[in-house]
Amino acid sequence: MVGGKRRGRRQRKLMGSHQKCWLWGRNAVLETLRSGNWTPLELLVADRLRPDILAEVRDHAAAGSIPLQTAEAADLHSRCGTSEHQGLLARMPAFPYRPLGELLKQDLTRCRLAILDGVQDPFNFGAIIRSADVLAMDGVLVGTSRQCDVTAQVVRSSAGGVCHLPLYQAEDLPAAVAALRQRNVTVVGASEAATVDAERFDFSGPVAVVVGNEGVGISDALREQCDALVGIPQQGHVGSLNAAVAASLLFYEVGRQRRQAARDRDG
């Protein structure tokens, strides 16, 4: 019976490649299991895994009919390619992004969305998801061109954010942005060629913040769709900001202005 199930599942697209579909680490795997919206194809636990964690993993495996096997730590190491697996691996299917339609069905009058246009580095992608989650953004919409997939490293860098924050994907990002603008969402591009400082921009309405590729920034087609380009004023003499830091500053600023507006309203 187990064999039959696995045969069926093998048809599904995997996270990353065949070699890179293993998610590792106690927190990363447990958070994914708890969230219940990205079910592993298979679980692999070290024979020395702590009993309480093993019990929780077994419960999730039983509830989700996920095949679970025990192996030696060395075997886990060779599957995921790192010794930091903490005795717990999960073989993952491709990440189940939500379709754009689901986003557009929602009430967007208070929307604060992050849009990623080709963020390539998994550390940046994960960190941006983490920041968007903690700084109370509603969700993250990504395109398909140049965009980093949700890989094991992204899950880890996001500190569980991929399990909590809604992640949407759209094939045609400029068209998706046009649809959002139709719904009165102000679309703001983060750019070094910005014309207005983030602090001076009014983020109080429904807003989407676009973060571009680390090297070339926001694509031309998408930049044309933006209502404004905002930036973070430089104070030092040199350098630029990392994409994840720049994105997080804007998320923080959106939240700060919303909190300020709420305080002003309440007197």
Add this chain to the structure above:
Amino acid sequence: MSELILRNPHSVMAAIRTRPRDVQEVRINQRTANDAWKDVAAAAQAAGVVVRPFGGRPGTAKRGGRGGSGRGGGGHEGRAGAAEASVRERDDVLLEPLFAGAQERPGVWVALDQLQDPHNLGAIFRTAAFFGVRGIVLTKDRSAPLSATAYDVASGGVEHVPFSLQTNLSRAIEEAKTSGLWVLGTSEHAEQDLAAIDRDRSWLLIIGNEERGLRRLTLEHCDEICRLSPRGEVTSLNASVAAGICIAGLSGAI
């Protein structure tokens, strides 16, 4: 003084511009190198730094006859498209010169309490350079060292922000207070937002370790404690992101 092999053209360029004598050699494959590396090679040549061929066709890149650059050289031949540079570590400074001028001209300083991840360390230096942070205090023990990875992630930031390596952070904080700095920590239990912090003072911002945040003893040293988000734990933001928001806030950028 040890030598670092840097692989980010921006970190190498910053070193050539600020301390060319510490750049021992730039190795570049002119055929496959990108524009950023070609600019580095040109700047290196102009500054009198040795530029040598790197990688490319197997067997043509010879590494013999090098003088003082010593260890850390081998094993790079044949990696087409790659370029790199040997750069000496930057010297750290004492606390007194690091905190100099705090009373005359307000600014932002940062102290990192046993940060673990060289990516976070490098990212904080990058942000610090962008916002003109005046100095960074680093702990020596159980902390990510300023490795080549940190230099490369900082993308030149390490060259533009003075830093001081310290064994005892508490002593460094005392020294900062003596020099006229105020000490700021972050905690989810804080009642005030970052936006409420007086920006006209000189601040030493303390960033805690990735896993446990600020130690209790360190929190007791703080003059003010603020929060960054109404929800989430202290370590819920990535350490370099939390540092970035604080630095930007204290600098008046957001």
